[in-house]
Amino acid sequence: xxxxxxxxxxxxxxxxxxxxxxxxxxxxxxxxxxxxxxxxxxxxxxxxxxxxxxxxxxxxxxxxxxxxxxxxxxxxxxxxxxxxxxxxxxxxxxxxxxxxxxxxxxxxxxxxxxxxxxxxxxxxxxxxxxxxxxxxxxxxxxxxxxxxxxxxxxxxxxx
Numbered sequence: 001x002x003x004x005x006x007x008x009x010x011x012x013x014x015x016x017x018x019x020x021x022x023x024x025x026x027x028x029x030x031x032x033x034x035x036x037x038x039x040x041x042x043x044x045x046x047x048x049x050x051x052x053x054x055x056x057x058x059x060x061x062x063x064x065x066x067x068x069x070x071x072x073x074x075x076x077x078x079x080x081x082x083x084x085x086x087x088x089x090x091x092x093x094x095x096x097x098x099x100x101x102x103x104x105x106x107x108x109x110x111x112x113x114x115x116x117x118x119x120x121x122x123x124x125x126x127x128x129x130x131x132x133x134x135x136x137x138x139x140x141x142x143x144x145x146x147x148x149x150x151x152x153x154x155x156x157x158x159x
Contacts, residue, residue: 003038003048004031008056009065009086018068019083026083027066030127033109034086037125040105041098051089059087059122075144085126087119093153096123100155103139115140116156117148 009027013019038057042048048057051064058064063073064087067080079085090096096116099106106112106125114124130141140156152158 001035001039001042003035003042003057004065004086006031008054008058009083011054011056011058011065012062013066013068016068018070019066023066023081023083030084030086030125033111033127034088034125037105037109037111038088038095040102041095044098044102046094046098048095049089049091057089059089064089064122079126079128082128084128085124087122087124089121090119090123091121093120093123093150097153097155099123100139100153106139107137110137112138113140115142115148116153117150117158118143118146120150 006028007014009031010019038048050057051059053061063071063080065080066083067073067078069081071081074080088095093116096119099113100116110127111125112130116123129135129137
């Protein structure tokens with residue numbers, strides 16, 4: 001099942017000259033893994049909601065999919081700027097809860113996510129391991145030194 005199309009992912013930046021063929025290729029690979037994971041979550045009873053702003057499963061108001069290098073949202077090396085990260089609209093945190101209960105499914109698809117305590121209404125998925133180049137897979141990661149924005153979820157191990 002296709003829950004997020006490449007057009008959804010590219011969003012308002014679809015025709016930006018900053019979005020290179022390499023970024024589009026990265027995004028296509030990311031979406032294969034993400035759509036497979038979303039299909040499994042839905043099969044297990046998770047309800048995916050549409051973002052009322054963009055009518056897709058991508059969170060935010062235009063920057064939950066790809067972001068051009070000049071975008072001021074996110075870090076300079078954000079996976080969104082490489083076509084390797086996406087924010088799933090998840091206002092009730094059902095999908096994020098499912099991910100913590102099924103970490104092996106993320107691993108199978110080569111995905112990891114931001115710690116859900118920092119993503120109170122979305123789930124950030126990426127197919128680049130967090131950390132420096134060569135880092136190994138792990139379920140989640142803390143994105144920055146700010147305080148958590150939400151409580152831990154069932155199944156989430158907090159250090």
